[in-house]
Amino acid sequence: MPRNRNHQLSFRLTESEFAVFEKKRIASGLSKTEFFLKLLKSARIQVFQFGESIKNLHHELRKIGVNINQIAYLVNIGHDVQAKYELHQITRQYEETLDRLNHFLDAPLVNAQIISEGVECCSGT
DSSP states (O other): OSSOOOOOOOOOOOOOHHHHHHHHHHHTOOHHHHHHHHHHHHEEEOOOSHHHHHHHHHHHHHHHHHHHHHHHHHHHHTTTHHHHHHHHHHHHHHHHHHHHHHHHHHHHHHHEEEEEEEEEEEOOO
């Protein structure tokens, strides 16, 4: 009888990764192949595109860091009122940037998942 599974995969794990794999596999009562296939068929994989949107977020976060340093300087030279105003402005800026980052993380480029056994689907979002 010809063998159906004629592709072999090889990958490396650290001791701790292998220990987790084996602990879960043994608890499942499945062979390594069966366990891996079950993982493969039920896994949800998110792929993110780190393009201009992430570059813009990175730039905004760097600007916030610079502003925090300026606020620390204002406090150190006794300009507490101005520092308080700047802190209010940076808090608003931080919340807006965090919202944009959360939106990015909630909307990955691709959600790849198994729809039914033996059928894969990749849909862009």
